[in-house]
Amino acid sequence: MTAKTRQDARVPAHPAIEDVTMQQVLEALADPIRRAIVRGLYASGEDRACGTFPMVVSKSTGTHHFKVLREAGLIRQYYVGTSRMNSLRRTDIDAAFPGLLDAVAGHPEPAPGAPPPPTRRVGGGDGA
Amino acid sequence: MTAKTRQDARVPAHPAIEDVTMQQVLEALADPIRRAIVRGLYASGEDRACGTFPMVVSKSTGTHHFKVLREAGLIRQYYVGTSRMNSLRRTDIDAAFPGLLDAVAGHPEPAPGAPPPPTRRVGGGDGA
DNA sequence: ATCGAAGTATGATCGGCGTCGAACTTCGAG
DNA sequence: CTCGAAGTTCGACGCCGATCATACTTCGAT
Numbered sequence: 001m002t003a004k005t006r007q008d009a010r011v012p013a014h015p016a017i018e019d020v021t022m023q024q025v026l027e028a029l030a031d032p033i034r035r036a037i038v039r040g041l042y043a044s045g046e047d048r049a050c051g052t053f054p055m056v057v058s059k060s061t062g063t064h065h066f067k068v069l070r071e072a073g074l075i076r077q078y079y080v081g082t083s084r085m086n087s088l089r090r091t092d093i094d095a096a097f098p099g100l101l102d103a104v105a106g107h108p109e110p111a112p113g114a115p116p117p118p119t120r121r122v123g124g125g126d127g128a
Numbered sequence: 129m130t131a132k133t134r135q136d137a138r139v140p141a142h143p144a145i146e147d148v149t150m151q152q153v154l155e156a157l158a159d160p161i162r163r164a165i166v167r168g169l170y171a172s173g174e175d176r177a178c179g180t181f182p183m184v185v186s187k188s189t190g191t192h193h194f195k196v197l198r199e200a201g202l203i204r205q206y207y208v209g210t211s212r213m214n215s216l217r218r219t220d221i222d223a224a225f226p227g228l229l230d231a232v233a234g235h236p237e238p239a240p241g242a243p244p245p246p247t248r249r250v251g252g253g254d255g256a
Numbered sequence: 257a258t259c260g261a262a263g264t265a266t267g268a269t270c271g272g273c274g275t276c277g278a279a280c281t282t283c284g285a286g
Numbered sequence: 287c288t289c290g291a292a293g294t295t296c297g298a299c300g301c302c303g304a305t306c307a308t309a310c311t312t313c314g315a316t
Contacts, residue, residue: 010263010264010311010312021237022163022232022235022237023158023160026154026157026158026163026232027158027303029154029158030151030154030155030157030158031303031304032151033304035150035154049262050262050263051261051262051263057304057305057306058305058306058307059262059263059264059306060263060264060265060266060305060306060307060308061304061305061306062263063263063264063265064303064304064305065304066263067264068303079263079312079313081261081262081312081313081314082261082262082263082312082313082314083261083262083263083313084262084263084264097231097235098231099227099228099230099231100227100228100231100232100235102227103225103226103227103228103231104150104154104228107150107225107228109149109150138281138282138293138294155273159273159274161274177292178292178293179291179292179293185274185275185276186275186276186277187292187293187294188275188276188277188278188293188294188295188296189274189275189276190293191293191294191295192273192274192275193274194293195294196273207282207283207293209282209283209284209291209292210282210283210284210291210292210293211283211291211292211293212292212293212294
């Protein structure tokens with residue numbers, strides 16, 4: 001037992017943004033569920049509790065995904081009562097990986113499980 | 129139309145860029161070897177044969193990675209003799225996923241097989 | 257003090273992806 | 287035609303990451 005307060009035990013470790021690698025970030029963003037979370041935070045611009053996301057997986061799996069996002073430096077987590085709030089580390093990410101967050105989270109991507117949009121044929125390609 | 133040359137049989141199928149999903153692109157870019165290939169093409173700005181990349185894996189694995197990149201719409205491939213040339217589909221990707229290629233391929237990321245920087249070495253750098 | 261809500265921690269399972277070697281194909285050179 | 291170079295295809299293997307159920311913790315409300 002440590003001398004720390006019990007709250008401290010619930011404060012998870014967040015990496016400094018300079019210790020985060022692009023590998024970590026891309027691996028984190030490569031999962032559709034995690035990307036949906038990031039997009040949700042990106043779009044709303046507010047901190048949200050884990051429970052406010054439409055989770056299509058079990059609670060423990062949800063915890064896992066939030067953990068991956070946290071360790072990839074994408075979100076910051078803190079407790080409010082029994083709820084864990086999630087905050088997008090937008091400034092940090094933009095500084096470390098310019099343009100990446102906007103390119104990924106700002107993209108009009110269909111939510112996982114959504115009906116596919118009608119594919120439209122547009123002639124275009126780059127010959128180069 | 130004239131009769132097709134024998135070469136055509138070796139021309140692999142490339143997806144239309146609008147059929148490519150962000151999921152595919154991120155999965156393709158999530159691998160360090162594939163990212164190194166893309167970064168190489170991005171930096172040089174020229175088409176390059178498979179063999180011109182410092183492959184740290186076997187030939188068959190290399191073929192696999194190029195195939196993933198091709199099916200993710202990131203590169204275009206064509207034969208010149210027995211060499212397969214690889215071309216970055218920069219215009220297409222920029223149109224479909226604005227900012228993404230610049231953010232990823234333009235990032236000063238160390239190569240996967242590169243010698244580790246002499247600065248502090250954190251234990252377990254790789255996923256082991 | 258007790259209960260429920262919200263999440264965490266801990267195994268365990270399982271499918272997919274990266275990996276390889278070996279055999280095969282195609283092309284260019286001699 | 288023969289040979290070698292460059293890649294591809296195929297099958298197999300191993301690892302890791304996503305998933306789940308269960309048990310546990312912490313907090314707020316009653």
